[in-house]
Amino acid sequence: MDNLRLSFNNSRTRLVLASMVLSTLLTAIVLGLVYFTANRSIEGETRSVVSAELTGLADEYERRGLFGLLQAIERRIPTASERDALYLLTDRFGVKLAGNLKHWPADVTAGSGWVDLELRRADNDQLVPISAASVRLPGGERLLVGRDALARQQFDRALLRAVGLALAIALALSLLTGWLFTRLVFTRLSEFAGTAENIVSGDLSRRMPLRGTGDELDQVAGTLNSMLDRIEELISNLRTTSNSIAHDLRSPLSRLRQRVESLSDPSKSDLDREVDVARAAAEIDHVLRVLGQLTEISRAEAGVGREQFEPVDLQQLIGDVVELYEPVAADQGIALEVVGTAHTVQGHRPLLSQALSNLLENAMRYAPEKTAITITLSESGPYTCLSVRDRGPGVPEEDLPRLQAPFVTLDPARTERNSGLGLALVAAISHMHQGAFEARNCDPGLEATIKLARKP
Template sequence: MAKPLVLMRNARTRLVLLSMVLSTAMTVAVLALVYVTANRTIAGETRSVVTAELAGLADEYQRLGVIGLLTAIERRSQDASERDALYLLTDRGGAVLAGNLVRWPPGVTAGSGWIELDLIRTESGESVPVSAASIRLPGGEGLLVGRDASARRQFDRVLLRSVGLALLAALALSLLTGWLLTRLVFSRLKDISRTAGEIVSGDLGRRIPLRGTGDEFDRMAATLNEMLDRIEELVGHLRTTSNSIAHDLRSPLSRLRQRVETLTDPDRDPDERGADGARALAEVDHLLRVFSQLTEISRAEAGLGREEFEPVDLAALARNLGEFYEPLAAETGVTLTVEAEAAPLPGHPALLAQALSNLLDNALRYAPADSRVSLTVSETDTDIVLAVRDNGPGVPEEDLSRLAEPFVTLDPSRTGGNSGLGLALVAAIARMHGGCFEAENRAPGLEARLTLPRGA
């Protein structure tokens, strides 16, 4: 008893049984309709013929009387082509006057309507099934006209046998179809399950195999693979961030500890202690900025803040930032130009402003004196592109793909409070809006682009 219960818990078994039941039920319904329709058609044709013959014989009686009717019945009874036709004419007392039946059916009243019964043929003496109708003639005679139903009953048996065979064939076909269907479905599910198991075991590079059919399973597998790519990317960022935090914050924390130790030394010169206190506060501010930026990156990667999306005029935002950064650029002899023309798109105003600010900070940091930095906002049929370009030395080609990684900076000393998180935050904000961040050497200078889809 336990084994059938285990089988019924199997989804494949249930799917096969369900397919078999549904296919069988549909087949039964169709075959039943065929059977009923065929029987009704044959019965209707028989009734029409019998009714027409009754009417014709009644006309013979009206025109020629009993003698003419007897002649007509005898002629029809002997006609080889009417071998399945049955006729019976009796007098008022029930005695047989003509026909090919032995006697009037007992218990049947002339004119009582359509009847189905077994009667005996005169010529053979055998009992035959009869479908017949009768009328009472004006002179009291009874007239019965019918058809031998043997062929019809034989047809019923053949039809029922055919229905049964068709039902068995449909049952076998539905079983085969269900098995093939479940084999297809569960083979694809097995691929997904196996891949998921390997990923759980730690192999984040595994992907669900595509079979090149382009069907729903392939499309689902492609979507899941995109999700796994994103998860692997996030896990990679998490590992990189964790390692970078351990490496990059060790130095400022060590320096901070040294500053605090000097502050507690009573023999230190008050002026030196004051300077150490200022440096300790600077280290604390730097650590707070790092943790703040890490928090912003995490929130952007998680998509937090999407509920605050609203139409953002990026052109106006760029012009406002240009006015804000223009004095800072002028202090180093850098000319900042802004060209912005684009329709509003849905986005997070504060985060988009932060992303543009980070791009401008980065460009102004590395732009040489008496050079030019440009901020442009343009649009295509599908995207809006925010680009910041400087005339600096650019970036080694091998480092371009690493610019958006956390704690990556071209300044080995990390002076000026640069923690290498600015462009990582820009890339996270771009992904939050469904876009991307790219950087490209322009010889001279570097162009950093934030591409956002119009439907972000």
């Protein structure tokens, strides 16, 4: 009993049984309609023929009297067996006058309508089932016309056997189909479950298996793999960020501790103490700046602020940012150029301004004097692209994928002003807008591109 209960609690068993029941029920309904329709059609045809023949014989009686009716019945008798036709004409007392039936049925009143009964044939004295209709003629005579129903009953039995056989075949096929379907689906689900268990155990490199069929299960597997890629990337960034925080904040916090401890040195002058306080404040500002940038990256990665999305005119946004940075660029001998147009996008205006500002600051850091930084707007498929290109030395190809990682800077002389979080924030803002961050060397210079989905 427990094993049976466990079997019914199994999803595969329930799915097979549900498929079998529904398929069998549908087949039974269809076959039942076929049987009912065929039966009604045959019965209707029989009644139409008998009614027409009965009406014809009654008309013959009206035109030629009883003698003419007798002749008409006698003419039909030789071919009656081929048509399963049955005739019986009696006088008002039930005495047989003509026909191929032996006697009038005792429980049938002439003119009572359509009847199904059993009578004996006059030619072979066999008791046969018949379907017939009768009339009482003006002279009191009784006329019964019908059809031998034995062939119809045999057809009914054959049709019922065929329906039963078809139903049994449908039941077997539905059981087989349900089993094959559940085997296909649950085999894939078992593969997914096994891969998920390995991932839960810590193997983040595992991915859902793809069979290359392009079916819905492959599409689900592809979506899950994309999600796992993103999760692995975020966890890797989290580990890198955690290690980098520990490394990058240790130095300023150590220096801050030294500054604070030096304040208690009685040999220091007031001026030296003021210098130490100023340097301690600078260290604190650096730590707060790093933590603030990390908070912005975390919020963008988590999608916090999507409820503030609004239509953003990127050309206007670029104009505002360029107007802000033009004086700084001019002091460095750098020109800012804007190229291209694009449709309005749904986005977070302040964060997009921050992303463009970070790209411009990064470009201005490496752009040679008397060169231009080009800001380009374009559209590519479902994305609107915002690119910033300088004419600097570029980046080694092997280092391009590392640009968007937190605390990564390719400047060996990194200072407090460059914590390596600017492009990481740009990448996080791109992901927040269902897009991506890309960088490529242009010889000369580096082009950094933000891809924004037009309908995030």
